[in-house]
Amino acid sequence: MKKNHLKTIFKNPIxxxxxxxxxxxxxxxxxxxxxxxxxxxxxxxxxxxxxIKNPYVVGLVIISLxxxxxxxxxxxxxxxx
Numbered sequence: 001m002k003k004n005h006l007k008t009i010f011k012n013p014i015x016x017x018x019x020x021x022x023x024x025x026x027x028x029x030x031x032x033x034x035x036x037x038x039x040x041x042x043x044x045x046x047x048x049x050x051x052i053k054n055p056y057v058v059g060l061v062i063i064s065l066x067x068x069x070x071x072x073x074x075x076x077x078x079x080x081x
């Protein structure tokens with residue numbers, strides 16, 4: 001059975017929740033911030049800007065996103081065969 005893995009996961013709302021967590025968790029963990037520390041839009045945007053300025057944090061987010069998108073059920077990094 002051939003299915004396009006990306007088309008399937010893009011339709012799944014859990015995938016989008018995992019994407020949000022893949023982006024936010026490394027940022028919050030690196031800066032030592034909990035969700036309750038973000039009490040204004042200004043503090044949120046400031047945190048995002050600081051994360052974008054830091055190449056290490058950007059790398060953490062990319063790795064986290066990669067781990068969310070790949071299909072570990074295949075032998076390579078490609079989609080289902």
